[in-house]
Amino acid sequence: MMTFAEFEAASRAQGFDTALERHWDPLTVVPTHTHPFDASAVVTRGEMWLTVGESTRHLRPGDRFELAREVPHAERYGEQGASYWVARRGG
Numbered sequence: 001m002m003t004f005a006e007f008e009a010a011s012r013a014q015g016f017d018t019a020l021e022r023h024w025d026p027l028t029v030v031p032t033h034t035h036p037f038d039a040s041a042v043v044t045r046g047e048m049w050l051t052v053g054e055s056t057r058h059l060r061p062g063d064r065f066e067l068a069r070e071v072p073h074a075e076r077y078g079e080q081g082a083s084y085w086v087a088r089r090g091g
Contacts, residue, residue: 001062004085007042011087016040019087024048030075037091039067046082050075 002010008019017037021044032051043059050057050065051074059065067073069090 001044007085007087011040014040014087016087016089019085021083021085023083024075024077024081026077026079026081028075028077028081032072032074034070034072035067035088035091036069037088038069039086039088041065041084041086043082043084046080047078048075048082048084049077 004019004021011019024046042064043061045061047058047060050059052067052071057063057065
């Protein structure tokens, strides 16, 4: 797995403005919402479920996901919580 610095450099090379690490507490549920930015992320710890429309993905360390700006989605985090690195563009 790459380091955060490598993730950040690769994200900037792909045109993303910022990269950061997000941490979520165990069993956190985030209801349907949107973001004013495009996002590209990789899970680094724990597990999460990402729901977009009728589709739910179960994500674990090493799994990647992308979301376009303003796409409604919901998130749920596992018993140990979760962390991911996310690059953002716009917004």
